[in-house]
Amino acid sequence: MTDTECRAGTNALTALMDNELSREEAFALENHLRDCPSCRQEYESLLYAYQLTCRMPEIEVDPSLWPQIRSKLSSESMIGRWKRFIHGLLFDRPWVPATAALGIVAVVLFLLVGPPPDNPASKEFSAFVQQREILFKRDQGVLFRSGGFNRYEPRRNPFMRQVQYTGQNPFRSRR
Amino acid sequence: MSLSSSPSGDHLTELVSKAKRGDVDAFQNLYKFFSRKILNYLFRMTGSREESEDLAQDTFIQAYKKLSSLREPLKFQSWLFRIAQNNVYQKHRGRQPLIESIDEHDLTEWSELQQLTTPQMEPEAQALSVELEAVIARAISRLTEKYRTVFVLSAIQRISYQEISGIVNRSLASVKSDIHRARIVVRDKVKEYMSDRH
Ligand SMILES: [Zn+2]
Numbered sequence: 160m161t162d163t164e165c166r167a168g169t170n171a172l173t174a175l176m177d178n179e180l181s182r183e184e185a186f187a188l189e190n191h192l193r194d195c196p197s198c199r200q201e202y203e204s205l206l207y208a209y210q211l212t213c214r215m216p217e218i219e220v221d222p223s224l225w226p227q228i229r230s231k232l233s234s235e236s237m238i239g240r241w242k243r244f245i246h247g248l249l250f251d252r253p254w255v256p257a258t259a260a261l262g263i264v265a266v267v268l269f270l271l272v273g274p275p276p277d278n279p280a281s282k283e284f285s286a287f288v289q290q291r292e293i294l295f296k297r298d299q300g301v302l303f304r305s306g307g308f309n310r311y312e313p314r315r316n317p318f319m320r321q322v323q324y325t326g327q328n329p330f331r332s333r334r
Numbered sequence: 335m336s337l338s339s340s341p342s343g344d345h346l347t348e349l350v351s352k353a354k355r356g357d358v359d360a361f362q363n364l365y366k367f368f369s370r371k372i373l374n375y376l377f378r379m380t381g382s383r384e385e386s387e388d389l390a391q392d393t394f395i396q397a398y399k400k401l402s403s404l405r406e407p408l409k410f411q412s413w414l415f416r417i418a419q420n421n422v423y424q425k426h427r428g429r430q431p432l433i434e435s436i437d438e439h440d441l442t443e444w445s446e447l448q449q450l451t452t453p454q455m456e457p458e459a460q461a462l463s464v465e466l467e468a469v470i471a472r473a474i475s476r477l478t479e480k481y482r483t484v485f486v487l488s489a490i491q492r493i494s495y496q497e498i499s500g501i502v503n504r505s506l507a508s509v510k511s512d513i514h515r516a517r518i519v520v521r522d523k524v525k526e527y528m529s530d531r532h
Contacts (some may be wrong), residue, residue, distance in 0.1 A: 170514030177488060179510070189519045206519035211491045212470055216341075218383055224373075225365060228394050229505050246402045248442055259506070 165195060174204045177210055342369050343408055350407035353398070361398055368411060369394070371491060372418050378486040379422045381475050389425065415493075416499045419483060431523045466527065473523035476517055484509055485516035 174180050175188050192199045248256050341349065341363075354361035372393055376386035396417050404413050477485055487493045493501070499509045525528055 168512050171515050173514040174510060177495070178511070194441065204525065205521050207519055208470075209489060211466060211524060212520065213492075215378075215467060215490060217370070218377050218386075220369045220373050221387060224387060224391060225362065225370070228365070229358065229362070231391075231395050231450055232361070232398050250402065280387045287470070315531060 165191070165198060170203055172198070173209075175202070176206050339367075340411070342376065346410060347407040350401070350404065350410055354401050355405075361401075365394055366400075368414055371411075372414060374413065375486055375491055376418055376422065376528070378471075378474060378490055379482060379505045381471065389418065392421050392425075396421075409500070411493075412497050412500045415487070416445045416490075416503075419501060422483075466524070468521060469527045470520060477519060481512055481516035481519065484512045488513045489517065489520075500529065 171180065171184070171188055175185055180188065192202055337447060340346075346364075346367075349360045349364050353364060358393070369390065373386055373390045375394075376389045377383060380386050380389065385472055393414065399415055400417070404410065474482060487498045488495070489497065495506060495509055498513075499506045502509065504512075
């Protein structure tokens with residue numbers, strides 16, 4: 160092994176014991192450790208201290224810890240429920256508020272602007288409604304459209320007695 | 335003693351999504367899986383049982399409140415460690431960790447643990463363990479916070495470098511070299527102690 164390949168003092172030694180090297184890297188370094196006493200000594204002392212550290216005792220979780228946390232969660236959960244709902248809507252299901260907002264914008268635009276003015280069908284319809292209004296006001300009658308013909312039908316008084324046409328000349332003096 | 339095992343990916347995803355909707359029982363299950371890790375991480379960071387319990391409590395309450403901001407349920411552990419780390423940083427900032435002696439209950443456990451692990455240790459090294467533990471604890475407590483964090487996460491919590499890099503929000507390369515440097519510092523303290531003894 161040449162000096163340039165020597166890994167002593169590099170973090171590869173720690174990475175090796177932490178299982179953080181690729182198979183190839185680990186294999187190469189292990190081979191090197193066999194041949195290089197200084198790296199091997201460094202590795203062994205680091206490993207020794209690491210193994211002692213791994214044996215440090217752990218403390219147990221006090222069973223009273225959860226009830227203390229739990230009591231603070233329930234007071235939080237009432238306040239947090241709405242927050243979470245809003246947050247959930249905005250971040251987890253953003254299409255819900257987005258669709259609702261688009262819908263509202265569409266309705267507002269429709270109310271403000273109305274139907275497109277250059278639509279021939281809607282033009283014709285509004286002209287028809289206008290004319291009907293005028294005719295109603297003049298008490299002329301109602302515009303009926305049937306089979307492509309427009310006709311005005313005089314409004315009839317439904318309470319007026321119907322006079323039967325007899326077919327006789329009403330002005331002829333009767334003798 | 336039982337080390338709290340991690341839940342499977344599917345189970346974790348399910349628990350997180352239930353807890354996000356306010357299911358406290360699901361959150362309690364998450365607590366069961368992760369409280370020991372978080373508590374012991376905080377214990378090694380602060381050196382005080384009482385302080386680590388307070389910080390663990392804050393960590394889990396904050397986690398519950400902020401859970402809706404967690405995008406990837408599988409990263410729950412890293413995310414939880416990050417909250418714990420922020421708590422240490424904010425509430426413990428600039429303070430030298432205490433070195434609290436562990437109580438008898440923990441010592442009993444440790445001797446059980448010793449029987450379970452690494453039989454290749456020298457017998458006299460095993461006999462030194464209580465004192466040695468204090469030496470190592472002191473060495474950890476004297477590391478700068480930057481080194482202490484990555485040291486505890488890697489050597490005590492055995493978290494991968496990749497995950498640690500996510501927790502501390504630093505590059506993998508810088509995490510890797512900080513871990514190595516911290517290990518050297520602790521190794522030197524152990525070495526110093528051992529050479530004084532013989
Ligand atoms: Zn070498």
